[in-house]
Amino acid sequence: MGCDIHLIIEVKNNEGKWKSLEISQDLMPDDRDYRLFSFLCDVRSYDSWELAGRIAWRGIPKDCSSKAYFSDLDIHSCTYAHLDEVLELPWKDALLGESYFFIFFKYILPRLMKGRLYLSYEEKRNIRVIIGFDN
Secondary structure (H helix, E strand, O other): OOOEEEEEEEEEOOOOOEEEOOOOOOOOOOOOOHHHHHHHHOOOOOOOOOOOOOOOOOOOOOOOOOHHHHHHOOOEEEEEEEHHHHHOOOOOOOOOOOOHHHHHHHHHHHHHHHOOOOOOHHHHHOEEEEEEEEO
């Protein structure tokens, strides 16, 4: 038993509504890495670390397309960030630049969505990841 990360990736459609992106569970990041959890959301932080909690606690967005997902799984410590925010975190300083979580959002997700490696700033702002943890 331990703490796991749960993610929903949403994309804003042309009508301005957020829709959950269907991605194979085999590809989704599911790192059980407490250093990653600490870095992202200050979850499972056992000592003070200046790089902990890089994504502010925002809760689940009111316009989330999959709120039931989190309540059905008894998820806690929820927050979200846009793709540009995730990519701008100091991954290398945290020694997490080779984590699958970072690799997925930097290289795999853009190719899944647009078939290319680089997304514009606007495209990155129209993608968000909702993060929650369980015990």
